[in-house]
Amino acid sequence: MHIIVCIKQVPDSAQIRVHPVTNTIMRQGVPTIINPYDLFSLEEALRLRDQHGGEVTVITMGPPMAEDALRKALTFGADRGVLLTDRYFAGSDTLATSFALASAIEKIGQLYGRPDIVFAGKQTIDGDTAQVGPGIAKRLDLLQLTYVAKVSAADPGKSEITVERRAEGGTQILKTRLPCLITMLEGSNEMRRGTMPDALRAARAEIVTWSAADAGIEDLTKCGLRGSPTVVKHVFAPSARQDKATMVGEAGDLPRDLADKLLDDVFTRQPAILIAMSALSSL
Amino acid sequence: MSDAPTPKPAAQAAGRAGMKKELPEHFKAYRHVWVAVELERGQVHPVSFELLGEGRKLADKLGVDLAGVVMGPPGEETNQAIREAFAHGADLAYLVEDPILRDYRNEPYTKALTDLVNAYKPEILLLGATTLGRDLAGSVATTLKTGLTADCTELAVDADKSLAATRPTFGGSLLCTIYTLNYRPQMATVRPRVMAMPERVERPIGRVIAHPLDMREEDIVTKVLNFIPDGQSNKVNLAYADIVVAGGMGLGSAENFQLIRNLAATIGADFGCSRPVVQKGWMPAERQIGQTGKTIRPKLYIAAGISGAIQHRVGVEGADLIVAINTDANAPIFDFAHVGIVTDAVRFLPALTDAFARRLSPHNHDKLAG
Numbered sequence A: 001m002h003i004i005v006c007i008k009q010v011p012d013s014a015q016i017r018v019h020p021v022t023n024t025i026m027r028q029g030v031p032t033i034i035n036p037y038d039l040f041s042l043e044e045a046l047r048l049r050d051q052h053g054g055e056v057t058v059i060t061m062g063p064p065m066a067e068d069a070l071r072k073a074l075t076f077g078a079d080r081g082v083l084l085t086d087r088y089f090a091g092s093d094t095l096a097t098s099f100a101l102a103s104a105i106e107k108i109g110q111l112y113g114r115p116d117i118v119f120a121g122k123q124t125i126d127g128d129t130a131q132v133g134p135g136i137a138k139r140l141d142l143l144q145l146t147y148v149a150k151v152s153a154a155d156p157g158k159s160e161i162t163v164e165r166r167a168e169g170g171t172q173i174l175k176t177r178l179p180c181l182i183t184m185l186e187g188s189n190e191m192r193r194g195t196m197p198d199a200l201r202a203a204r205a206e207i208v209t210w211s212a213a214d215a216g217i218e219d220l221t222k223c224g225l226r227g228s229p230t231v232v233k234h235v236f237a238p239s240a241r242q243d244k245a246t247m248v249g250e251a252g253d254l255p256r257d258l259a260d261k262l263l264d265d266v267f268t269r270q271p272a273i274l275i276a277m278s279a280l281s282s283l
Numbered sequence B: 001m002s003d004a005p006t007p008k009p010a011a012q013a014a015g016r017a018g019m020k021k022e023l024p025e026h027f028k029a030y031r032h033v034w035v036a037v038e039l040e041r042g043q044v045h046p047v048s049f050e051l052l053g054e055g056r057k058l059a060d061k062l063g064v065d066l067a068g069v070v071m072g073p074p075g076e077e078t079n080q081a082i083r084e085a086f087a088h089g090a091d092l093a094y095l096v097e098d099p100i101l102r103d104y105r106n107e108p109y110t111k112a113l114t115d116l117v118n119a120y121k122p123e124i125l126l127l128g129a130t131t132l133g134r135d136l137a138g139s140v141a142t143t144l145k146t147g148l149t150a151d152c153t154e155l156a157v158d159a160d161k162s163l164a165a166t167r168p169t170f171g172g173s174l175l176c177t178i179y180t181l182n183y184r185p186q187m188a189t190v191r192p193r194v195m196a197m198p199e200r201v202e203r204p205i206g207r208v209i210a211h212p213l214d215m216r217e218e219d220i221v222t223k224v225l226n227f228i229p230d231g232q233s234n235k236v237n238l239a240y241a242d243i244v245v246a247g248g249m250g251l252g253s254a255e256n257f258q259l260i261r262n263l264a265a266t267i268g269a270d271f272g273c274s275r276p277v278v279q280k281g282w283m284p285a286e287r288q289i290g291q292t293g294k295t296i297r298p299k300l301y302i303a304a305g306i307s308g309a310i311q312h313r314v315g316v317e318g319a320d321l322i323v324a325i326n327t328d329a330n331a332p333i334f335d336f337a338h339v340g341i342v343t344d345a346v347r348f349l350p351a352l353t354d355a356f357a358r359r360l361s362p363h364n365h366d367k368l369a370g
């Protein structure tokens, strides 16, 4: 099996701070990581390869330093990393991103074998749109399986796959044909620890690095800012609420008195809440 | 949404907009606002009504019609969905009805919605940011090669009549407004509970435009082998609960979350938590409230030991009344809560549960001890 996994290098948003006065982003020194959701897809790809044999290729589109994300994926056991980097990709929205990635995936297919499965993450933590996966599927005419909790069975010989997919109000058991695009649900597996040989291999591995032209992209108007129908016009901080909370209670109050004071306040403001509670409570 | 880590600078974006602001001729025919009415297994998802409420405002500002788009199997289900679309503000409805659409599958739904757009040309198309809506919206937008803005928190019409879609960016610490210039329809998704539920007004069913799916089951590769509805145990309907009690890291341990569950049971509330509580494994992920968890709009929200970070705040701001319990008088949660108490939640929660119990049912007080 040849499996391609799309990963994105993102700033570790847990460590992003907003400047309290200027409301600007303080990016200095914020480390980058592989988008956490992509790791569930990468692990699933590695498992399928281990079961069925074959190769896992990881691809990312980003600045040259995104190579680190690919190298990291190689330490987990991925076989090949492809970095798509070109100034023409700057400012891509999801439509332009899916165009560039789909073009490169086609090229990878020509060079290293047609993929049986393409994985993407459920969503990124910086873009957070969950659109790039479906976009790639549509462009490559792959069957689309999003929010997959479990790959129950895959049969590359028969080109069949069965998965459990999270739907509204339940789980769908879906059977479809390969090639397909899958996005995994978080928590569906746990990323393995890389092995020492993989770490050594990753450190020395050559990362395939492509410009737009290398990836076979001729129509540059579909890339980057020019290929993006959406435009970000303003970025701003959420406005503060005018009035702060009314504080209830005094320093020496016992919990019981404090609770009574609070309830007086709550029920004065919202008398209807008592009725709602009486109807719902387990008393 | 820009997928690069840095959003396009405003100046550059404006320059580009200025360059070719004129909408291409073939898009000028695109008019009216559409809302995809999400029907899964006989149920209309309430987010569809919230979107109809929002779509109504956009349509009124633009002076155009609001349409509900219903896709599903023939029968009472789609009928009901159409009736509800009118009751929640639609002027007309589009209907694609076919047995193939019984279960949600990407292939036939993408075709149904794409065909409708190509045939009837809406200027704005809104979908719920649910597992169904997100799966479908990405495919449809890519097929149509148009812009799609995910998880919007505010929708407005600009002076030049284009859709201004606002959403969180940078992990929720900032907001950005996104436009789809020069392409139609302008597509956006919105998460459940982010927009207010409009009032339901019973009205006769108006104009319904039916459109064929034109597909055979044999053409569809993906088959639904089974559907397993969520069991009672993990049926968390936090988003639509009237009263919600939540705990944060301030509670200090997994055991102390029993205090939250006790209070919730006593007052008939649902319960939730902040994100680090989930990361600690003290609560399951479906209980997380906030930007990357559930958005809630209860009548009453009680937050105990939660600092009130922006990502939490955006998920709870729609609550009518927010009560915050925190030991730190300067915690950011007091900036947006309505009522605050500076105290140790671990000591206070049992007293609060007890006080509620006494008010709710004076005679049952004793049963609650312990």
Ligand SMILES: Cc1cc2nc3c(=O)[nH]c(=O)nc-3n(C[C@H](O)[C@H](O)[C@H](O)COP(=O)(O)OP(=O)(O)OC[C@H]3O[C@@H](n4cnc5c(N)ncnc54)[C@H](O)[C@@H]3O)c2cc1C
Residues within 6 Å of the ligand: A013, A014, A015, A125, B170, B171, B172, B247, B248, B249, B250, B251, B273, B274, B275, B276, B277, B288, B289, B290, B291, B292, B293, B294, B304, B305, B306, B307, B308, B309, B310, B311, B312, B315, B325, B326, B327, B328, B331, B343, B344, B345, B346
């Ligand atoms: C991309 C991104 C998405 C995120 N999404 C979400 C999200 O969806 N939901 C979410 O909640 N967070 C989210 N976060 C995390 C968020 O930024 C905060 O880190 C988180 O909300 C803090 O949780 P907390 O208030 O429980 O913990 P802390 O920030 O640790 O706060 C604990 C609070 O408890 C108080 N306290 C301590 N002891 C007591 C006591 N005995 N009694 C009463 N109070 C006490 C403290 O004063 C403090 O205010 C996200 C972050 C990122 C970067």
Ligand SMILES: Nc1ncnc2c1ncn2[C@@H]1O[C@H](COP(=O)(O)O)[C@@H](O)[C@H]1O
Residues within 6 Å of the ligand: A006, A007, A008, A009, A035, A037, A038, A059, A060, A061, A062, A094, A097, A101, A119, A120, A121, A122, A123, A124, A125, A127, A128, A129, A130, A131, A132, A133, B003
């Ligand atoms: N620049 C990128 N390079 C590689 N994969 C990406 C890129 N952007 C998005 N993806 C993939 O698409 C998924 C969804 O991204 P998003 O639509 O931004 O939420 C991610 O989890 C990645 O798997």
